[in-house]
Amino acid sequence: MDIDINLRNDKAGLLAYFRSRANEIVSELALLYSAADYKKKASALNKAIIQSKENLLSIVEETAKNQHWTNCEILECVLMITYANDVVMLESRNAVWQYDYMAFSRRVGELWEPFCKLCFKYPTTRIASFIPPLFSEVKASLTTEIATYIDRLVIKTEEKSQLKRYYDKVWGLVTSGEIQLECDLHFTDGTTKYIVDFKSGFGSNEKGNTNRLLLVGSIYRNIETENYKCLIFVRSTENNHYLTTLQNSGVWETSCGSDTYSKIRRFTGFDIHRWIENHVDWMNDFAPQMRETVTHNDLQNYLIW
Structure with a gap:
């Protein structure tokens, strides 16, 4: 495969490349796993296909550096490589272990966050x-x-000591250990430090995550030495009361669907929504077997990015 700036428009070539790689990987794994070990085989297959993407990306980044590509040009290539790899990874896993709706919806949701975060890795603005x-x-x-x-x-x-003991008791009520303040993305525009949590959607089992986000957001809000702002980027426009709780908390600013893409464009300078509309076409890009699985199990709605 030729590594040049035209990769950003060569979806067909990249799909063919990753499918060939996937076939090689499947042949190797057939010697290591029996048909009964399909779960282990699927896991190993996913890791190997992702590694093939990382290998290609490292060469692209080296080429881009030598040829002085702009961040926008690099990003367009990286997005196309990532999307093509995601298509083939879903196909390959499905061939080994057919998706049900829960596993499929979760997996597609997991792919969305790192895809969007690529815009922040190669911004055309001055964020860092x-x-x-x-x-x-x-x-x-x-x-x-x-x-x-x-x-x-x-x-x-004595009263001072008592107040300090009460303060320590409050910390004890808040947590019995350490709280993870690290979220999905952290960047600054030089004035404000942004804390970002990506979420494919808010379903029925979000109580624990919601409570954690409320606590983390409150802690950031009370750090007066820095100007922090907490953001939640949601893919889905159909969410439940857990998102409403976060919206009304006063500590997290939330956006959903097209509003999320507008925020990403504002911060990074790249119109990821337009790129998705122009290039992401799961059903037509899937191989026939994968397309049949999606149609038969009515999974199309999970492919809406």
Whole structure:
């Protein structure tokens, strides 16, 4: 396969390349796994197909650097490679272990987040990634701040100690351990630091995740030394009361569907929605067997990006 800037428009060539790679991988795995080990075989197949994508991307990035491609040109190539690889990965897994609706909806949802995040890896704007703070650091800073405030109060030493004990009890109620402040994406535009959580959709089992996001968002909101803003990017426009809870919390700014793509364009400078409309066509790009599975099990709605 020729590695040049024209890859960004060569969907057919990339699909053919990854299908050939998948056939090679399946042949190798047939020597390692029996038909009864289809779950292990499917897992190994997914990993190998993803690795073939990473190998191609590393060559593309090296070529792009040598030929001085723009970030937009690199991104268009990377998106096409990623999408073609996703198509073949879904096909190959289905051939080994046919998808049911739960596994299929979850897998397609999992593919959406890293796909969108590529826009932030190759932006045309001046955004940059940053390392999120550790909870231990935030807790220590807030504890010092409270302790300093209490020490300045004109009250007895005993009362100061009691207030500090009460403060420690509150931390104990909040958590019995460390809280993960790292989310899906962290970037800054030089003025504001954005914390982003991607979500394919809010279904029936989101209580735990919602409570965690409320806690994490509240912690970021109370870090006064930095200007943090928490965002939730949702693919689906059909969500439930858990998203409404986050929308009404005052700590997370949420967007769904086309609004999410508008936000991505605003921050990165790339119109990912237009790219998807022009290039993503799952049903026509799938091989016949995969297309039959999707149609027979009525899975088309899960392919709406």
